Amino acid sequence: MTATASAVNGNVSAETAQAAAAKAAANQPVTFGKALNTALADALTADESVVIFGEDVGVLGGVFRITDGLTARFGNTRCFDTPLAESGIVGMAVGMAMNDMRPVIEMQFDAFAYPAFEQIASHVAKMRNRTRGRLPLPMVIRIPYAGGVGGVEHHCDSSEAYYAHTPGLKVFTPSTVSDAYLMLREAIDSPDPVVFFEPKKLYWSKDQVDLEELAEQYESQRAAKAEGKARIARPGTDATLVTYGPSVSVALEAAKIAAEEGRNLEVIDIRTIVPFDDETVSASVRKTGRAVVIGEAQGFVSVASEITARIQERCFHSLAAPVLRVTGFDIPFPAPTLEKHHLPSAERILDAVDQLQWEA
Amino acid sequence: MSSETREDLIAEVSRKFGISPEDYMLPARHMINLLNPDGSLRSHEEQGTEPGHEYPLPSPAELIRAYEALVVGRRVNDQNSALVRQGRMAVYPSSHGQEACQVAAALCLQDGDWLFPTYRDSVAVMTKGVAPMEVMTSFRGEWHCGYDTKQYKVAPMATPLTTQLLHAVGVAHAAKLRGENTVVVAMCGDGATSEGDFHEALNFAAVFHLPVIFFVQNNKYAISVPLSSQSAAPSLAHKAVGYGMAGERVDGNDLIALMAIMGRAVRLAREGGGPLLIEAHTYRMQAHTNADDDKRYREDAEVAEWVAKDPVKRMESYLADSGLLGDEVSERISAHAEQVAKTLRDGMNQEADTDPAELFNHVYSQPTAQLKEQAALLADELAREEA
The missing domain is CATH 3.40.50.970 (Thiamin diphosphate (ThDP)-binding fold, Pyr/PP domains)
Structure with a gap:
């Protein structure tokens, strides 16, 4: 390496460091x-x-x-x-x-x-x-x-x-x-x-x-723009968790635990309930063959119910197990000390995943 | 007029006549009424006007123009009721007996001003300039609203009660934020004043000091329920003071009084005086719609009493006695009314302009994937029916 080249490289490094510092500042959480x-x-x-x-x-x-x-x-x-x-x-x-x-x-x-x-x-x-x-x-x-x-x-x-x-x-x-x-x-x-x-x-x-x-x-x-497109929040191969809003982080937590146990779950964040992205959801479930739909709302006549029905209609021949739902109970939202029992948890999601008729 | 200027004016008038600002907002003790039922002009003392409540009379040209709209309105009401009886129109809530209110609500406005009508206000909508067949689109079952609301500055005729009053407030608010000089007339009936949105609309209009005139046609019945079961207020106009706006009562079958009072209201609102509530006393001469039976809840004698107060005859007598209505003008107006009636008859004989494919076109700016699937399903069904 020549002196000139080294000097140039030195400058580049300095500039890169500066840019990185600026970027780090801009990238405060x-x-x-x-x-x-x-x-x-x-x-x-x-x-x-x-x-x-x-x-x-x-x-x-x-x-x-x-x-x-x-x-x-x-x-x-x-x-x-x-x-x-x-x-x-x-x-x-x-x-x-x-x-x-x-x-x-x-x-x-x-x-x-x-x-x-x-x-x-x-x-x-x-x-x-x-x-x-x-x-x-x-x-x-x-x-x-x-x-x-x-x-x-x-x-x-x-x-x-x-x-x-x-x-x-x-x-x-x-x-x-x-x-x-x-x-x-x-x-x-x-x-x-x-x-x-x-x-x-x-x-x-x-x-x-x-x-x-x-x-x-x-x-x-x-x-x-991506209006109406669902997002694959975590790619996976064994089963699909379909959810949105407050339940996405809970589904991701469940997928992380499942990975440790050897199951690779895909998590889909719907993003827009209307318009609904049948394409992304169906493609994922056809690939994995299993699905759990998660929503915090009470489950009866819910968005989770609609998504479940749509998956059954579109992916029936790819399904290895019935599509299950994990939702809030059919009760008015509980008082603060009791809400943890009502909200879908990672454990409840994993229990549902366990029921997806896995071969022994 | 800013809200401060308006308050100054109220304070000045209040001082001058020895009344409190709250009293200034209250309606005059008597309903404003310029014409007797026989069409004779009342003396100034009998008109119900009080300090702060004086009204200039419309010009002869304005009166003839309004009378023409009144005659056309009556003809349209009766023609449409006939078309419903003949099964050529699905439904028509007639404003027979309320035509003076209908005409005054529309004629007080300028081109850039907005009108917010209810389902019973077809005549007001036509008077604002909407083509007769476009007004009747919903009543013939073709589509919900048949006219270009922005072109005419007329909102869709509202079927839910008083929801449209808040939309009127929003239109006025947007105009005010842009510094435009728009006035809005928002219509509802006596029963509708019990709705929550009536309260919210009046409150918002007063708080934001918006140029909205709330025009209540008190036709005495909400389908079958009389006003006495609807409100315990001294009058519907009295409700205004609770919001900090002025209220007024007017004989709703007296077109001259209505024009005077609405003209003044629009002028004050345009000058920045804020909202106003006007209660017009009138009477629904026919049943609520063709599906209603008014014999179950009111006496023939009561209806007969109101026949004597008819707004069209009253105005005709006044104009004829004042020498403003010659044979030539009278014949021209009748011919105009007949021509509008013929337009409606001919229009109702035409096939309605409907296409099942259109069902999916106006739900969103672009049909969703699901709507496209459903449109294809219906198209397939129709193709199989035809085959």
């Missing part, structure tokens, strides 16, 4: 909540028709701080508090969307969205159809949902099935920090109304992601 907050801020910047409103979303920044700092940064015409009335919040958003705005509204908790159900089911979902396509309603209804945080009654419902059962609504639920950012941006840009379910136990979860890089990635791939 980011919380799920911060990713959502950044997605909202970026959407407000990108599109002046975006407005955010709801209960306590202004000065306080929301009870989970997802709208933290937005009123201060963008003003109280872009992010503001409303009177305490959920039907009013959704109904006003319908009118604003009719008049060319893109409302992103917050329901404070899952069960608090029920007063708005008529507005959502009869108007948000149906306006495009009622008007023969002339009046689309692009808007996002953010709902913190599900349990695992020790919440009191009416604060922990998994209400996704009500909305998934309503034609005209899209239903998204991210399970990773980067999806929190990307899927919320997609939801806001969608020409269709999106009910956006945020697993509240994940708000404080962290990951090494570069939000600026994600933003660039979102902008550059906007045309080819």
Whole structure:
């Protein structure tokens, strides 16, 4: 190696080290909540028709701080508090969307969205159809949902099935920090109304992601966005765990334990309940021949039931065992000290996997 | 007018007449009523106006234009009821007897202003400019809403009660945020004031100080249930003060009073005065729909009483007695009404414009994979039926 070459190489190494240091700084762990907050801020910047409103979303920044700092940064015409009335919040958003705005509204908790159900089911979902396509309603209804945080009654419902059962609504639920950012941006840009379910136990979860890089990635791939695509969260060969939202981390935990026991499980994160990605789910189950569907909601007439039925219809001849479900019990969400018995656990998932008629 | 200016005005009027600001928001002691049932003009003292409640009269040209819409509206109501009886239309909730309210609600608005009607407000929708057959799309069972809501600035006729009042609030809010000068008239009936969304809409409109006029047609019945079983408030207009907006009562069969009161309301709202609640006293002369039997819940004598208060005859008498309605104008208006009725008869004789494939087209911006499968299933079924 010549002196010149060495000097050049030395410089390159120094630059690489600097870049790596900068990258490390940028790659401070980011919380799920911060990713959502950044997605909202970026959407407000990108599109002046975006407005955010709801209960306590202004000065306080929301009870989970997802709208933290937005009123201060963008003003109280872009992010503001409303009177305490959920039907009013959704109904006003319908009118604003009719008049060319893109409302992103917050329901404070899952069960608090029920007063708005008529507005959502009869108007948000149906306006495009009622008007023969002339009046689309692009808007996002953010709902913190599900349990695992020790919440009191009416604060922990998994209400996704009500909305998934309503034609005209899209239903998204991210399970990773980067999806929190990307899927919320997609939801806001969608020409269709999106009910956006945020697993509240994940708000404080962290990951090494570069939000600026994600933003660039979102902008550059906007045309080819992945809306409606399920994600293979863990590749595997022996059985498929199909799940979404708060249960993805539990399924991954189960898969990790199974791997130690010699079973290689594939985990699929549905990401969007509507539209539903039959293709990815079916391809996986045809490959593994076995499936367990997991959802935190009570199991009777649930999203897990629908997924199970779809797998039976599409993959019957590839199945070595009946498709099983692991869900919450058919009970109202329990008080905090009892919730651990209700929520699907890794153990309960592994018990179900054990029942998939393995050859001795 | 900003909310501060509005408060200054209320304070000034209150001082001038020795009334409290809350009293300023209360309706006048008597219903506003300019024409007697026989069409004679009431003296100023008898009109029900009080300090802060004065109303300028519409011009003769405005009155003739409104009368024409009134006559056309009556003809449309009666034509559609006939078409339902003949089995050529699925259902029609007639506003026979309420046409003055219908006309006033639409004519007070300018082109950029929005109207939010209910299922009984076909005549208001037509008066705002929507083509007659487009208004009737849902009643003939062709599709739910047949007109371009944004082109006409008319929301789909609402079947659920008062959900549309919140949409009206949202349209006004969006316009206000963009600095536009839009006024919105949101309609509902007396029974609908019991709904939760009525309360939420009025509260939101007042809190955000939006230019929405809530126009309640009190036609005395919610299908079969009379107003006395619906509300214990002194009047529906009195509900306004609880939200911090002014309320007013008006004779809903008196087109001149309605035009005066709605004209003033729109002007105040456009100037930034915030929302208003107007209760119009009228009467549903026919059953709720053709599926209803009104003989089970009201007496013929009560209906007969309201025949004498008919809004069309009242206006006709006033205009004729004032020399504003000559034979030529009268004949032109009748011919116009007949021509609209013929459009409806001819239209109902045409095959409805439906295609089963369209069922899947407007659920989302793009049909999902599942909807495509279902569309193919239906197409296959239809192809086999044809074969």
